[in-house]
């Protein structure tokens with residue numbers, strides 16, 4: 338437990354070894370792991386319970402898009418067998434129950450301060466400690482600060498004229514009311530067709546009298562084929578759990594898979610069709626993102642996959658004009674995270690659903706009673722914003738983090754995040770990020786990436802402690818090298834061509850740089866392991 342005492346101002350003061358910001362899957366595992374290693378840890382969390390993503394995103398249809406065989410902790414074999422997932426893609430309530438189950442099982446809540454937002458963290462160079470200020474006016478100090486604050490935890494504020502004027506209820510998928518929403522008989526507007534929109538639209542359409550979907554960019558979506566976990570999917574895991582988890586750790590995206598050597602551009606049409614159909618039938622992202630070895634590298638290979646997805650959309654949507662509007666043409670397949678859906682395209686065959694193309698008819702204004710678009714005034718009873726997140730950096734720079742010599746992280750990152758391995762940043766001693774920018778993060782099964790970072794950070798702190806040292810920070814050369822490598826990896830792919838949230842393009846004014854590391858979970862793990870094997874290569878310890 339943290340040592341705590343009252344300050345002169347009456348605020349709670351605590352001095353701990355590690356302050357962790359966030360009690361999602363990253364924060365929970367960090368707390369468990371570090372506590373087991375004898376560190377005094379305090380977790381601070383804005384919400385009133387654990388779960389992070391799965392606490393906040395309670396919109397209808399919210400599910401994971403990595404199968405539950407893989408989207409699950411693997412650090413404790415006993416935990417794995419103590420919990421059984423009911424579906425291939427679990428719903429939000431089930432994933433939240435899992436996070437709560439984990440918190441109970443390891444008695445984590447006693448070191449989590451809920452309803453507490455971290456506002457500022459300043460490095461006190463004289464004391465070699467972080468001084469932390471929170472929304473509850475608590476003042477803490479810690480030797481180490483770890484941001485487990487989430488890559489998709491800050492919903493984007495809608496940049497739409499008149500937002501705020503509407504007099505009816507307004508909902509954000511990323512901050513959905515806990516008691517749920519009943520849209521029965523209502524005229525509902527959904528703005529946004531990213532993953533949250535695509536998951537929620539079919540269910541809202543079933544309830545609402547009328548649903549109008551406002552789309553700026555169509556996304557590629559694959560039918561999830563949800564249901565119980567298929568025996569053939571479960572078999573390799575049950576046959577040898579350790580081998581399966583090891584294969585995940587050394588895979589490209591955190592899910593065991595054998596990358597193909599087949600190039601789309603050099604193979605004939607029958608191979609294209611066969612490989613695409615096989616991947617499509619799995620209802621999984623990794624196979625469809627890996628139909629060809631070169632699909633994320635060359636436009637011609639990518640076009641084969643993209644064209645076939647568009648054919649699938651046309652085959653489902655009855656109205657040819659609507660089908661065209663729903664067919665993405667402005668970005669290569671996979672340069673934005675494709676979505677998984679249940680009946681998304683079929684929803685547009687319903688008589689109560691209308692699609693409005695914001696490229697052709699931009700919203701003039703949100704009004705007191707609805708939305709004005711292209712000379713038409715539409716009336717609504719409720720508006721749902723499914724407009725995405727300020728991804729990867731949003732939650733980190735929302736905290737006033739000031740390192741050595743008064744340099745702020747926000748200032749340092751003004752032209753884009755600069756990190757060593759997505760884990761640390763020069764000028765910010767004893768500061769770590771879980772799944773930070775510059776690591777595989779959102780391009781991977783996040784559970785695998787979270788566990789890897791938590792394990793690496795924990796081992797790093799143990800080494801520091803056993804060597805009798807107190808601070809650690811990357812060297813400028815190591816950081817510059819990693820940034821160069823990270824950007825080089827992205828530059829040979831099609832990723833930078835898309836206006837995606839991977840590129841920060843969804844947030845006005847955000848620098849346009851590719852945020853995650855695209856070299857793969859396996860290559861990344863190797864790099865992190867090498868840092869350790871070569872005596873904390875690129876790290877300055879004192």
Ligand code: FAD
Nearest residue numbers: 359361362363383389390401402403454455486487490783
């Ligand atoms: P989060 O779960 O985001 O938790 C961060 C926590 O930090 C939050 O509770 C937040 O309140 C808290 N916090 C942030 N800032 C502060 C502050 N200043 N002070 C105090 N507390 C703070 N990933 C996958 O790999 N597979 C999936 O299928 C998948 N599905 C997803 C579906 C949705 C709808 C979304 C939004 C994301 C999905 N993700 C998925 C990504 C998902 O975010 C991660 O898988 C994982 O849950 C992240 O855990 P985390 O602990 O790193 O962050």
